[in-house]
Amino acid sequence: MAKAAHVSETPATALLRQHGVAFTEHPYEYVEHGGATHSADVLGFDPFAVVKTLVMQDQDAKPLIVLMHGNRKVSTKNLARQIGAKSVEPCAPEVANRHSGFLVGGTSPFGTRRAMPVYIEQTILELPRIAINGGRRGYLIGIDPQVCVQLLGAKPVQCAIDL
Numbered sequence: 001m002a003k004a005a006h007v008s009e010t011p012a013t014a015l016l017r018q019h020g021v022a023f024t025e026h027p028y029e030y031v032e033h034g035g036a037t038h039s040a041d042v043l044g045f046d047p048f049a050v051v052k053t054l055v056m057q058d059q060d061a062k063p064l065i066v067l068m069h070g071n072r073k074v075s076t077k078n079l080a081r082q083i084g085a086k087s088v089e090p091c092a093p094e095v096a097n098r099h100s101g102f103l104v105g106g107t108s109p110f111g112t113r114r115a116m117p118v119y120i121e122q123t124i125l126e127l128p129r130i131a132i133n134g135g136r137r138g139y140l141i142g143i144d145p146q147v148c149v150q151l152l153g154a155k156p157v158q159c160a161i162d163l
Helices: 011-018 035-043 076-083 093-100 122-126 146-152
Strands: 024-027 050-058 063-069 072-074 088-090 118-121 130-136 139-143 155-157 160-162
Touching: 011 130, 011 139, 011 146, 035 050, 035 130, 050 076, 050 093, 063 072, 063 093, 063 122, 076 088, 076 118, 076 155, 118 122, 118 146, 122 146, 122 155
Parallel strands: 050 130, 063 118, 118 155
Antiparallel strands: 024 139, 050 063, 050 088, 072 160, 130 139
């Protein structure tokens, strides 16, 4: 029996299917520390349209998710100011894994283990489609970025800085 290019269900894809969200599947060969630029290269996507899911925390160690363009990074100062926090910093990988229920490199904002506030770089919402992690390393899904607002209540922020 030939194996299809279909990837088995993840908590992220289960949530999207449950809400009737259409998405495309884009499996690729995962490379440790390859990041969004690697997946964009391999899949032939614009890194600006490949969205990273970053698990961060505020000064009280409360977790939050930031959705950022694959070829930009987060200005934690700007983000903290916009969300009313004293400071924001990335979570250590093991802490991020615990909060999200996903392995770093395979973190999706959909179907996380615990509910966290989600912030999305405003310019992502202007794109017609984005590629975002589907809940497994080496697996992106293509969706309308508005789904992030509709399903996750993602709040737009302006905190992108060039790499």
